[in-house]
Amino acid sequence: MYACTRQCPVQAITGEVKKTHVIDVDKCIKCGSCYEVCRFGAILKE
Structure with missing residues (x-):
C-alpha cells in the first residue's frame, strides 16, 4: 500500500x-x- 493510500482518511x-x-x-x-x-507527483489538484 502506498503512502497516499494509507493517508486517505476516507479510504x-x-x-x-x-x-x-x-x-x-x-x-x-x-x-x-x-x-x-x-512521492511520485501522480496526484494533481484541480
Whole structure:
C-alpha cells in the first residue's frame, strides 16, 4: 500500500502495488492529505 493510500482518511484510494491506483471521487472529501504525501507527483489538484 502506498503512502497516499494509507493517508486517505476516507479510504477513497484503491489499487494494487505497481499498478494504477484510483481515487473514488464520490468518497473523496478533497482534504489534500494524499497530495501532500504523494512521492511520485501522480496526484494533481484541480
